[in-house]
Amino acid sequence: MVKPSMIICDNVAKDVADDAYREWRERNNVAVRKSRAKKRAAKSVMIDMYEELSAQNSELRFQLTRSLRELTFLRCLLVRSGRKIPKRLTELVRASREDGPLGQLLHESDHDTADILKTSSGSSNLRRSLQLVPTPSVNDSKKLKPTLNHR
Secondary structure, X not given: OOOHHHOOOOHHHHHHHHHHHHHHHHHHHHHHHHHHHHHHHHHHHHHHHHHHHHHHHHHHHHHHHHHHXXXXXXXXXXXXXXXXXXXXXXXXXXXXXXXXXXXXXXXXXXXXXXXXXXXXXXXXXXXXXXXXXXXXXXXXXXXXXEEEXXX
């Protein structure tokens, strides 16, 4: 390859340098397109995985809520029957209350949506699927929590 600095005023040397430079630019452009396509594909896979895991997380939270309600109901039945309540059951019910560790877990978000949106460099699909909605908290003040729109 002839470097442009080595070109003398000879037209033949200049044509060879131009051809070599064009060939190098073409190879570089192909490599850039390939690299950008790989990056877009990897980002798409990450967004799809995030959406899938968010949906699974939502389903697990729903199942946990349902199980905690059932636990409370069964405890009430046990109290009505007049039998002694096992200590472990009392601990579980206490933990599942709004101010208990499991109750707080249900009302907290796993991730800060703002941080996710900042680091994802603006995926329109991800931004469209996330919205902020008010949810009641322990002290009945309105807080904005991220939720996933299921289409």
